[in-house]
Amino acid sequence: MARGAAEKKSFDFSTATSWVRGRGVYVAFVVLVIFNLVVTPNFASVVTVSTLLITVSPIILVSLGVALAIGTEGIDLSVGSVMALASAFLPLYLGYGWPVAVLVVLFVGALAGLINGGLVAFVGVQPIIATLAMLVGGRGLAQIFAGGQSLPITDPVILWLGQGRLFGIPAPVIVAVLAVLVMGFLVKRTTFGRYVVAVGGNRSASFLSGHPVRRTLLAVYVISALLAALAGIVATARLGASDPSNIGLLIELSAITAVVVGGTPLSGGKVKIMGTVMGVLLIQLITNTFIANDLPFTWAQVLTAAIILVAVYVQKGRGTA
């Protein structure tokens, strides 16, 4: 019945607005960029743009995984805590060289993802609860391992990952772009991507068609956790020290917001990689706009909330019901 109501509404829109509907994030982003070009001093500078891109890099990494989970009609609330776990484990194993440390961190991330995915796929726990438990427990575990301390990172390779540049492009941005390309390929061009969309669209139909539903779900949560662990490494490297108490705190909310604003419906069956990236950029740009113009930052939160509601309301009826 939701679709019927939405269709009635869409008669009022002209063709132009229906074009806008499908690309709401892009339009909003462009409008905000133009607004900033006019209003914000020094907006079109290399420093401003690269600061924005570096800030969003870990959020993009995390959002890609969350988008995948939401595409299967699930959700991953644990990404921030997996980032904290990564941050806690990274300095502990840097003594063995950076490749070992990175491998250990990714292994820990994958383990967290296996627990999430196992609970969702094999035990039948709802994704929101399984990953909520990981959100609560994961950060606690991270802080126990770190002993509540912040350890400095001195390894040059890891530090480069957070603070270095290649051909003038900040390293975190390179990592994020690579992840976007890989995930875009995975979703659009591989069987796995098809399975994700099929499972999210109709789980029982997908199961009856002989798709490996459980394996797909497991893989989705492992990938999401791996991306979060990577984001944790990048964020820790950027900080130059581990900070399991604060790294990735509440990032799950930013990620979900970005994914939804980017056009991936919470009801699953669709994964918008570029939309998600634009969603992250849009939300960060709102915050930056407020800060750059000395407006009270908290109102940015209120505006973001309004944008979520408008974006979701406008996107309704595009076969998401």
Place this chain on the structure above:
Amino acid sequence: MATRPADPEATGGGFAWRERLLTTLQKRGAIVVLVLVVVVSALAFDNFLTAQNLQNIVLQGAFLGLIVVGMTFVIISGGIDLSVGSMLGLGGVIAAQTVQVYWPLALILPPLLCGLIGFGNGLLIAKAKMAPFIVTLAGLLGIRGLALALAGERPIGINGGSPFAWFGQGQVLGVSVPIIFVLVAFALGGLVLARTSYGRVVFAIGGSEESARLMGLPVDRTKIIAYTTTGVLAGFAGALLAARLSAGDPNAGLAWELDAISAVVVGGTLLTGGGGSISGSLAGVLLLSILQNLINQLGTLGSYAQQLVSGFFLIIVVVAQAYLSRKQRG
């Protein structure tokens, strides 16, 4: 349980006994665990079963408890409300700002305004058919922003001499006032859910919204009332907490939506909607409170371990529920 026909009886014989035990365990599991935990703690810790400690435990859960009553209705109807923590923060800020003007305003305005916000949530969910998760996620962000903006990002102090403080710190016959309020809320909530037609409609919507609509039940109105009530309770909890702490903290209730959901789920209410009970939610809140109290008593465990234990506990309960409900289905 009223809407679930008593299926175990139908099978008869020895199986019925086992089935009924499993059903009871799944639905009343929280209460069973609660009793066990209380008994074990009483034996293990000398000062657990003192009046003072018990009062502390209940008081610790009182503010969350008010929210949980509303959240139970929302979750049984198949929805979710992520904005409760932010509404609690906003409620406290409004209370702190209005208490100087005229102190009863600090009790009336927070539930009223948060109720209005809840009404807005309900409208968007029921009439505009937007996903509850999204609507209330926007609420979580926006309302917190509003609370921070109104308070100037700092807690606002409340003059301790005001009669308003009694509602957080006072006692009636040795029982703290917030505890009385939360008990009343649970009693009323339990009555409404189990004994009124409104409660049945909530169950029906959670079971199958489509069927409820086809049966001509007032689906939209019922949902809007559930979200409005949750808003009212969250705002009121915010006011009481502000009275208790003598300050309206715009950051109060941060991540409480997750605690509230945990309590409801631990209490045996299914997130898929259609089943659950207020008594279970009460047990869920008390369990979370006791867990925290025990960890504090142990002392050696820090707040980090507390998070780990809470997360682990939540998973055990949910996995047990999933296992039991699968057993039930055969």
